[in-house]
Amino acid sequence: MTNLFINDQEVEVAPGTSILEACRQNGVDVPYFCYHPELSVAANCRMCLVEVEGWPKPAASCCTPASEGMKIKTQTETLKTDRKMIMEYLLIHHPLDCPVCDQGGDCKLQDYAMEHGASKGRYVEHKRAVVNYELGPFVNTCMTRCIHCTRCVRFADEVAGTGDIGVLNRSDHMSIAGIVEEALESELSGNLPDICPVGALLDKPSLDVSRPWEMSNHKSTCTQCPNGCDISIESRGDEVMRIRPITGSPEPWICDRGRYVYDAFRSDARILEPALRRGGVLETVGWDEAFEEVVLALKDKRVGILCSPDWSVEGHTAIRLMRDSLFPDAKVSYDLHRRDMRAFAFEEGLAMTTTQIESAEQVVVLGSDLRQRLPLLMQRLRKRAYAGKPVSRIGAMNYRTNMDLSSDVIIRPRDWSSVIARAMDQVRDLGKDAAGFDAWLAAVPERHEAGKVLADALISKSCALLVGEEIRSHHDAAALIAGLDLLMRACGHAEVGNDGRNLIPEGMNTQLLSATFGDVRVSAGELFALASAGELDALIVVGSDPLGDGLFPSAAMAALTRVKMVQIGAIAGKIGRHVDVQLPAAAYSEIEGTFVNMEGRIRVASNPLRSLGQERPLWKVMMRLVQVMGADVPVVSLDELRSEVVKRVPEMAGAWDAVEQDKLLLKPARNRNVKFTPSKNKPAFELDVVSRYSMYREGMWARGSELLSKAAELHRLDDLLVHPDTLQAAGLSAGPMVVRSFLGETKCSVGVREDVSPGVLFVAKRGIAGDLSDLDSATLGGES
Amino acid sequence: MIPSDPQQVKQICFDRINIPHVNQLAIAQKNGAYAFLPTVLQEFESAKIIDEMKISGLRGRGGAGFPTGLKWSFVPRNTGKPTYLLCNADEGEPGTFKDRDIMRFDPHLLIEGMVMAGFALNVRDAYIYVRGEFLHEANVMNEAIREAYAANLLGENILGSGYSMHLTVHRGAGAYICGEETALIESLEGKPGRPRFKPPFPAVEGFYRSPTVVNNVETLASVPAILKHGGAWHAAIGVPNNTGCKIFSVSGHVNNPGNYEVPMGTSLKTLIEEYCGGLQHGTVPKVIIPGGSSTPWLMAEHYDVPLTYDAMAKAGSMLGSGAIIIMDETADVVAFSRRLAHFYAHESCGQCTPCREGTGWIERMMGRIEDGQGSEKDLPVLEQAAKHMAGRTICALADGATAPILSLLQHFPEEVRSRITENRL
Amino acid sequence: MSAVNHQFSEARLAEIAALTKRYPGNRSAVIPVLHMAQEDFGYLSMELQQHVADTLGLRLMQVREVVTFYTMFREQPSGEYRLEVCTNAGCMLNGANELVAHMCETLGIKVGETTPDGLFTLTEVECAGACAGAPVVQVNNVYHEKVTPESMDALITKMRVKE
Numbered sequence A: 001m002t003n004l005f006i007n008d009q010e011v012e013v014a015p016g017t018s019i020l021e022a023c024r025q026n027g028v029d030v031p032y033f034c035y036h037p038e039l040s041v042a043a044n045c046r047m048c049l050v051e052v053e054g055w056p057k058p059a060a061s062c063c064t065p066a067s068e069g070m071k072i073k074t075q076t077e078t079l080k081t082d083r084k085m086i087m088e089y090l091l092i093h094h095p096l097d098c099p100v101c102d103q104g105g106d107c108k109l110q111d112y113a114m115e116h117g118a119s120k121g122r123y124v125e126h127k128r129a130v131v132n133y134e135l136g137p138f139v140n141t142c143m144t145r146c147i148h149c150t151r152c153v154r155f156a157d158e159v160a161g162t163g164d165i166g167v168l169n170r171s172d173h174m175s176i177a178g179i180v181e182e183a184l185e186s187e188l189s190g191n192l193p194d195i196c197p198v199g200a201l202l203d204k205p206s207l208d209v210s211r212p213w214e215m216s217n218h219k220s221t222c223t224q225c226p227n228g229c230d231i232s233i234e235s236r237g238d239e240v241m242r243i244r245p246i247t248g249s250p251e252p253w254i255c256d257r258g259r260y261v262y263d264a265f266r267s268d269a270r271i272l273e274p275a276l277r278r279g280g281v282l283e284t285v286g287w288d289e290a291f292e293e294v295v296l297a298l299k300d301k302r303v304g305i306l307c308s309p310d311w312s313v314e315g316h317t318a319i320r321l322m323r324d325s326l327f328p329d330a331k332v333s334y335d336l337h338r339r340d341m342r343a344f345a346f347e348e349g350l351a352m353t354t355t356q357i358e359s360a361e362q363v364v365v366l367g368s369d370l371r372q373r374l375p376l377l378m379q380r381l382r383k384r385a386y387a388g389k390p391v392s393r394i395g396a397m398n399y400r401t402n403m404d405l406s407s408d409v410i411i412r413p414r415d416w417s418s419v420i421a422r423a424m425d426q427v428r429d430l431g432k433d434a435a436g437f438d439a440w441l442a443a444v445p446e447r448h449e450a451g452k453v454l455a456d457a458l459i460s461k462s463c464a465l466l467v468g469e470e471i472r473s474h475h476d477a478a479a480l481i482a483g484l485d486l487l488m489r490a491c492g493h494a495e496v497g498n499d500g501r502n503l504i505p506e507g508m509n510t511q512l513l514s515a516t517f518g519d520v521r522v523s524a525g526e527l528f529a530l531a532s533a534g535e536l537d538a539l540i541v542v543g544s545d546p547l548g549d550g551l552f553p554s555a556a557m558a559a560l561t562r563v564k565m566v567q568i569g570a571i572a573g574k575i576g577r578h579v580d581v582q583l584p585a586a587a588y589s590e591i592e593g594t595f596v597n598m599e600g601r602i603r604v605a606s607n608p609l610r611s612l613g614q615e616r617p618l619w620k621v622m623m624r625l626v627q628v629m630g631a632d633v634p635v636v637s638l639d640e641l642r643s644e645v646v647k648r649v650p651e652m653a654g655a656w657d658a659v660e661q662d663k664l665l666l667k668p669a670r671n672r673n674v675k676f677t678p679s680k681n682k683p684a685f686e687l688d689v690v691s692r693y694s695m696y697r698e699g700m701w702a703r704g705s706e707l708l709s710k711a712a713e714l715h716r717l718d719d720l721l722v723h724p725d726t727l728q729a730a731g732l733s734a735g736p737m738v739v740r741s742f743l744g745e746t747k748c749s750v751g752v753r754e755d756v757s758p759g760v761l762f763v764a765k766r767g768i769a770g771d772l773s774d775l776d777s778a779t780l781g782g783e784s
Numbered sequence B: 001m002i003p004s005d006p007q008q009v010k011q012i013c014f015d016r017i018n019i020p021h022v023n024q025l026a027i028a029q030k031n032g033a034y035a036f037l038p039t040v041l042q043e044f045e046s047a048k049i050i051d052e053m054k055i056s057g058l059r060g061r062g063g064a065g066f067p068t069g070l071k072w073s074f075v076p077r078n079t080g081k082p083t084y085l086l087c088n089a090d091e092g093e094p095g096t097f098k099d100r101d102i103m104r105f106d107p108h109l110l111i112e113g114m115v116m117a118g119f120a121l122n123v124r125d126a127y128i129y130v131r132g133e134f135l136h137e138a139n140v141m142n143e144a145i146r147e148a149y150a151a152n153l154l155g156e157n158i159l160g161s162g163y164s165m166h167l168t169v170h171r172g173a174g175a176y177i178c179g180e181e182t183a184l185i186e187s188l189e190g191k192p193g194r195p196r197f198k199p200p201f202p203a204v205e206g207f208y209r210s211p212t213v214v215n216n217v218e219t220l221a222s223v224p225a226i227l228k229h230g231g232a233w234h235a236a237i238g239v240p241n242n243t244g245c246k247i248f249s250v251s252g253h254v255n256n257p258g259n260y261e262v263p264m265g266t267s268l269k270t271l272i273e274e275y276c277g278g279l280q281h282g283t284v285p286k287v288i289i290p291g292g293s294s295t296p297w298l299m300a301e302h303y304d305v306p307l308t309y310d311a312m313a314k315a316g317s318m319l320g321s322g323a324i325i326i327m328d329e330t331a332d333v334v335a336f337s338r339r340l341a342h343f344y345a346h347e348s349c350g351q352c353t354p355c356r357e358g359t360g361w362i363e364r365m366m367g368r369i370e371d372g373q374g375s376e377k378d379l380p381v382l383e384q385a386a387k388h389m390a391g392r393t394i395c396a397l398a399d400g401a402t403a404p405i406l407s408l409l410q411h412f413p414e415e416v417r418s419r420i421t422e423n424r425l
Numbered sequence C: 001m002s003a004v005n006h007q008f009s010e011a012r013l014a015e016i017a018a019l020t021k022r023y024p025g026n027r028s029a030v031i032p033v034l035h036m037a038q039e040d041f042g043y044l045s046m047e048l049q050q051h052v053a054d055t056l057g058l059r060l061m062q063v064r065e066v067v068t069f070y071t072m073f074r075e076q077p078s079g080e081y082r083l084e085v086c087t088n089a090g091c092m093l094n095g096a097n098e099l100v101a102h103m104c105e106t107l108g109i110k111v112g113e114t115t116p117d118g119l120f121t122l123t124e125v126e127c128a129g130a131c132a133g134a135p136v137v138q139v140n141n142v143y144h145e146k147v148t149p150e151s152m153d154a155l156i157t158k159m160r161v162k163e
């Protein structure tokens, strides 16, 4: 530890801490512009000057390390004049347009001008005007206001990894500019206005809409991906104006999906009133009338339940209570992305925290488009790579990462078992073995070289294995995960305290979902098959859109026609066009509820935003349903409901106690006795199909958001993608062709890209391709 | 040949400068180039070389005057990273033009100095960063390097010694700031030349974050003589703490402008009157700028000042790179300062607020004053804008930029005032 | 002057490949390669900057930053002969401003302009590092020292005749 004196006060900081950080940590105010705790130090604004005893000149505190015995003064006459002069230099070209600037009221320049500036500038020369540049749909630029702190440039380099913002020219012609095509490639672009200390970069969607002082903030949890970021929902009245990250939370940033999804909250897609389908159209009705219809549809019927993982913990428990009271035989599906429902050796969720992943010796990503799936975990990996630590990857595509990977291999999903087998051989040669290896290896005739990448990473003290959607949605997922589990055990990465087995989940709350529904769950595909086979009479769809998302759109479509559909949710989605009854439930911006993220971190959100229509918290809708169906209502208050949660998951006991909550981390389930080995069945067709995920398009909220749809347009890729060799092997050239699969023949046109693995067909969930998400194999052929 | 008696030494870097075609290896070798190199590579140890350099008292000739031996001793060993040697041949300081002559007339001297320095520092890759405008000089250097490679004076296993060093000439592209050592490093990494803050110092974390030594051309060109004759020999030349010879680039209102290498401690007046043929007009200079445009001005009372780092500091200025600009009574000091204000505004890398905005502000104010649009009220503003730039920035460009302004205001307030009133009428 | 072909020749590419080996990282070669590009194609159009970026495996922005920072890089075509007069300290004290005024008259253009025939571009530059030869004029990077209005006129005439 280093001891130093700040304004005669002795303080202690970690060695290597800058003077500025030492001041910040000890509550001493030093003004600064260019410094940002999450970015590298630039030391260019020179606002953070302090005096150090014995030094001839003031020092920039942000880039000067504190050293033992140093005596620092932050308030002296000299510093006062220095700061005043820096303010004067900064303001000579700054426009005096604070009254019309969105940053007004939340602007460092304005604040410091009041605090440190002179009352009147003495600059009478020509003022500079700077050209603006395009930074995509989310960021507005007004570069004349720029103070050249270069935070945005460092953000683009170090955080977004796109490096698309730069410093052009020099002297006072120096300007910040972006290259637009690339700027759009960042999934984190919405953070730029937040880090700009002045009004040069402003949030475009909320531009001119309101001023900081008119807004109130509510702390909440984003449910747009399993990372479950802490967010601050900023609203004016009951209208959400902005979503921003919360300082001091585990992630300093949030992604564009979580930030801009809010315009779906008040979109036409919302379910705000109960409604019934009459003569083909949905008509708004009262709650009572709607429930009468629900009773008709469900009473004494064979029912299946499909729900989204993104409801609060209370919501899920309420669904379970409703099921137990009314339909004790009903199967529940909460996952549209899993084909294999056998027990996984390690269930969905992360064994490690993202911080642990960032600092692990090795990280291997298996089959995941992490940048789209989990932009903030991706950011952690980027930070790692920036610090020179390895990240390797195996998958069906060289998905764009905006960072340098230490190795990056493409394979076909059908090769996963030979990849794992190859890794088993290698680690066994090094004396690392597991009891199940023999049986597993015996089931796999071939070896794939990509396994070396995996094995190389496993031979390390700590290894974070990140298993992604390509494996999770594999038809043989349980066997593959069992194999990976054996590997991790053999290499010592499966112990308490050093467990690197992370299975990236599809949505929030997965640690609890398996506890809540583990005994009654089925895959969504099975549920639809049951419906199509006439074994169900009705489906209750609670906030899930199987037509728009997931791997079963065709199966869902087929099922639709056979059963009654009762939809309960906040947003209608594509399925909304087909349901018979609709009941409104409150959105995550409107409820008090508990969420568990993929690391097992617990967050209790309380959102006093009033409902826009008739919607009620999901648990109340569920209890009302129980009541109208004539059963005993199991819980009547949130507290009672929470005790039900604890009954199923005892670890949750401290969840609602602010102090205990921080200590809780719910770890994903482990199934020790699974012994699945890879199936010998070959896929029916020669190409493996991988369904491509887009953060701007996946999920009913995202599709309900115009802002995200706009971004989706910009990020558009072809619906179907293959490697050029794949076409060549089929004797085809780009253009119209057909996909043959168990669904029959579908006309399509195919895009060609080098970064896709040969032998793989990527399908986007959109338009025609949406219907192809059900496939796990197919062939391409010429139009007949 | 440089005499081994220090009392007789007049020149160190310019010893061979007047020999025709000494840029060619054969001729250079005939005149002593590389003669001592095998001894250094075979018999000297790194520590001994650094010791000799320390004893020699050689101070960096690039401007800051930092002791070279000491700088070399800061380089950490066994870091697992390579050490780089960068020769600073950016020579951008207005008034400086000495390194150019070393490179275009005696390139082998620099190469020999770099191999010796590289050997002392265990360098495998060395670079000469030449300002972009010096195309001819870069070509001459490259040709000399080609010859040196062919003669195994560079490259793998130099002269069978087991030591290998590669040398590359890297041309800049027009930016004064790239003479600042950390900006030079950034530029050599392929980025805009924006100085880095220190610590970390380049000796520890420089080129590609590895230990790096940056030395001026003249500094490195002094190494062969020092190692051949010994540090003590060099220390005996000049005056204590200001040892050896120094090249002075004299320009402005003198009859024979040019480069003159003289023992340190020679008086300025002697240099001007005996070597440079005196002033163009009159007998005493109006302004003496002793170390390049970034150093404060001296007045006629200091005409006799000895040319040493210490004496210049005592007189209130700096020896800098040894670029002496003399102005006689005909000089328009206001126009001159304005021109330099333009220079610094043009050359500021733009990153530090005071320098970026201050240099531009000063340029505009000076422009107005020179054009007769100034007012009395401008003077304190000008002074403050300049004063608060110096010492508050990442590099010393901002300090340099204030020198001509503060000197003008200090020594010639009446000329500034008369400019204001004169043109008002 | 529209940029039709912006591809380095095979020989250039080989030269660049050899050059990059000289540095710990490719990015270091960007200034030398931009010099080459400018020599080969006259000026650095956006397409050419992209080509340089692609050749070295850099991002366009990394190249843009360098091109705009250094004064010797041109993003616009210039005259056949670039007359660059140093007007800094030493040259100013030895008649550089008068020389510039004279050249403006001879060429019929202002500083920063190109003659209508596209032959000459006149600019003022910072200290050329040759103050003993003040005033200094660089003509396409070749130094001319102790230039007088007369010697400059003679040089201009010679260049005109050569065309």
Ligand SMILES: Cc1cc2nc3c(=O)[nH]c(=O)nc-3n(C[C@H](O)[C@H](O)[C@H](O)COP(=O)(O)O)c2cc1C
Binding pocket: B059, B060, B061, B062, B063, B064, B065, B066, B068, B088, B089, B090, B091, B092, B093, B176, B177, B178, B179, B180, B181, B182, B214, B215, B216, B217, B219, B220, B395, B396, B397, B400
């Ligand atoms: C703005 C600025 C410009 C500089 N220009 C040069 C230069 O052109 N040549 C040079 O050798 N040193 C220059 N320096 C000094 C270098 O930073 C550095 O001190 C020097 O190269 C060290 O070499 P030396 O120890 O051999 O003198 C400059 C410094 C500053 C602040």
Ligand code: SF4
Binding pocket: B177, B194, B195, B347, B348, B349, B350, B351, B352, B353, B355, B356, B393, B394, B395, B396, B397, B398
């Ligand atoms: S002082 Fe000026 S030149 Fe030096 S780093 Fe700062 S802005 Fe750049």
Ligand code: FES
Binding pocket: A031, A032, A033, A034, A035, A042, A043, A044, A045, A046, A047, A048, A049, A060, A061, A062, A063
């Ligand atoms: S915060 Fe230290 S210089 Fe900007």
